[in-house]
Structure formats: C-alpha cells, structure tokens
Amino acid sequence: MNFETLVINPGSTSTKVAVYQGKKQLFQTNLCHPIEEIEKYPQISDQFDFRTQAILKVVEEQSYDLNRLSAVVGRGGLLRPIESGTYEVTEKLKEDLRLGVSGQHACNLGGLIADEIAQKYQIPSYIVDPVVVDELQPLARFSGTEALERSSIFHALNHKAVGRIAAEKQGTDYDKQNYVIAHLGGGVSVASHEKGRVVDVNNALGGEGPFSPERAGGVPVYHFMQLTKEWPQDKIYKTLVGKGGLVSYLGTNDLRVVEQLIAEGDQKAKLVFDAMAYQISKEIGANCAVLKGKIDAIVLTGGLCYSDSFVQSITEYVSWMAPIIVVPGEDEMGALNQGAQRVLAKIEHAKQY
Numbered sequence: 001m002n003f004e005t006l007v008i009n010p011g012s013t014s015t016k017v018a019v020y021q022g023k024k025q026l027f028q029t030n031l032c033h034p035i036e037e038i039e040k041y042p043q044i045s046d047q048f049d050f051r052t053q054a055i056l057k058v059v060e061e062q063s064y065d066l067n068r069l070s071a072v073v074g075r076g077g078l079l080r081p082i083e084s085g086t087y088e089v090t091e092k093l094k095e096d097l098r099l100g101v102s103g104q105h106a107c108n109l110g111g112l113i114a115d116e117i118a119q120k121y122q123i124p125s126y127i128v129d130p131v132v133v134d135e136l137q138p139l140a141r142f143s144g145t146e147a148l149e150r151s152s153i154f155h156a157l158n159h160k161a162v163g164r165i166a167a168e169k170q171g172t173d174y175d176k177q178n179y180v181i182a183h184l185g186g187g188v189s190v191a192s193h194e195k196g197r198v199v200d201v202n203n204a205l206g207g208e209g210p211f212s213p214e215r216a217g218g219v220p221v222y223h224f225m226q227l228t229k230e231w232p233q234d235k236i237y238k239t240l241v242g243k244g245g246l247v248s249y250l251g252t253n254d255l256r257v258v259e260q261l262i263a264e265g266d267q268k269a270k271l272v273f274d275a276m277a278y279q280i281s282k283e284i285g286a287n288c289a290v291l292k293g294k295i296d297a298i299v300l301t302g303g304l305c306y307s308d309s310f311v312q313s314i315t316e317y318v319s320w321m322a323p324i325i326v327v328p329g330e331d332e333m334g335a336l337n338q339g340a341q342r343v344l345a346k347i348e349h350a351k352q353y
C-alpha cells in the first residue's frame, strides 16, 4: 500500500517538511531559521506556533490536501533513554517532550507538532529513532566522576539511516559492519557503530566532542567555571549550545558565510574553519580507537559535507585509518517516513514509550 505521510523535522537552524507516498517523496521544503529569528523565542516551547504555522503554510503552498494522509511523523526529542525504533505519540510521550526530561532542543517539537496536526485528521502520529537512542557500552558510560554518568544524546535517526546507506554501498548489511560515523550539522556527533549498535558517541548537547556551527563542544571545565561563576544557568547553557562554535567565533552558524569570508581573505575565518575540521578529525580518531582499528569505513554526513573543502580538510587527517564514505546532508526525512511506513504496513508494531 502507498500510504501518504507528512514528515516534520525541526532542527536547531531549520524545519524540514515533506510528504511521501509510500517510498516516493511528493515534495520537501527546508525552511531556514536565521539565528536572529530563533533568538526571539526564550524557550523552545515558544516556537510551537511559529513552526506549526510555517509547516501548514508549506503544505498549503504545495496545494496538498491533508485529508489524504495516513499518518504524521516527527523527529523525536529529548525523552528518557530508549531503544531504537518507531514510537506512537502518546500523552505520556508528549508530556516528557514538553517537560524536556533530558533537555531542551527544537526536535522536542517534532512529536508535539506531528500530533497536533494528526489529531485534526484523526490519524496516528509517530516519532522514529529519537535523539536519546541509547546503545552505549558500559565503558562508555564513565564520565570520570561517580556523581555523573555519560549519556547518549545524538543524531540517532541520521546515524542509523546513513549507516544503512554506507552498508548498501559496500554491498552488505549495517549490522555486519563497523563504522565511525560523523554527523556534521548545526551540532556534531561522532559515533562508534559496532555491528549495528552505537557503542560510544559524544553527547551533541552536553559540552562534549568537537565544536560545531553553533555548539562549543568540550570546553576546559575549570576555566569555564571561573568564567561563568556569576552567570545564570540559561546564559551558561546558551554559551555552550546555540551561541558556541562558529556563532561564537564568527557570529554566524552558516558555513557558506564562513567560506565567503575566507574567499574575501578573512584570516580569522580560515583559522576557525580549519580548527573545526581539526577537532572533528581528532574525535574521529578517538572513535577509531574505540573500535580498536577494525573499521569498515569512516562515514561523513550532514550539511557541512556539502562543502568540498571542509570534507577535504577532514579527509587529510583521517583517510589513513579507513576508507571514507561521504553522504552530504542527511536522510532523516526518508528514515522518518520509512519508520512510519513499516508500522502502517504492519511490518512492525509501533513501540510504546
């Protein structure tokens, strides 16, 4: 059956909207949200109406009749740690998304907006492989202090989707391969995929890993404590997430703007560009150690991979460790649709949160 689904993916810098009929995409629109627009809203939940209206406007512009839909599917948010899969949006799931039980991020709106639209048309709503998919091995859970355990918060949906793409390119199955996958978007997550399980990954929202277009990544903690000892919590958080990385150094979260500055001869922009590639490469190297060098490929994905020079810069550091596979952008929309289609076709049951 060719079920039609509306797919909604709120990211930190964009909202992606698509309609699928079976596997076929009927349309996709990527709405970009410049930092000035996002900054107007103090809380993520304050963006609910603005993003919902923007999505409905896209659908209207495409003259698509929402009565044709069988389901609405949204990118899952910061719930409690759960296993990989497709989950039905329930009251309990929505409550935890609203509370942000594991933190605040735009993807918390995915399930909420999906359900808002689905309820109007009396159809089900789902989330797939939310950012809290947790397959960490015991060793990866150590933070270095008994008081804190590391957690698995990363771009699980795209990691899994791109893992399957890489395996297909290599003529095999995802759960037979070992990959280091680096998702390079507004936030960055670099993970060790061992036979289909993400056994280690930097927390993309937790002050770990490389800096990214808008995240600081790991910072020198002692000096950071001194710097921020008089600051309110939300200012500290925004310094790490939202106003870190490229935004902090260059005032933009857009790598294309950075490339333009470099083309105009801006030396600082060049140094920051090189530093981001350097930190990401170092994290890839760390994950190659996690897999004890038994790696079938290093996979680079996300919006930053549309930049040939950025990919080239990372490749120079890491290509000696394993073959490089580049999947620019992401297949999150396709993966969300596939997750919903499997449930609609009764190939799988939707999991209950």
Ligand SMILES: Nc1ncnc2c1ncn2[C@@H]1O[C@H](COP(=O)(O)OP(=O)(O)O)[C@@H](O)[C@H]1O
Pocket: 011, 012, 013, 014, 184, 185, 186, 187, 213, 253, 254, 255, 256, 257, 302, 303, 304, 305, 306, 307, 329, 330
């Ligand atoms: N053609 C391109 N060339 C260089 N950078 C790009 C290109 N397209 C997107 N990007 C960069 O990718 C980043 C966003 O990646 P994306 O995966 O869309 O992020 P998110 O989903 O986290 O919002 C931004 O820094 C953006 O400037």
Ligand SMILES: CCCC(=O)OP(=O)(O)O
Pocket: 011, 012, 013, 105, 107, 131, 153, 154, 155, 185, 186, 187, 188, 189, 204, 205
């Ligand atoms: C891992 C949490 C989700 C996230 O960081 O997504 P973006 O990079 O799209 O902001």
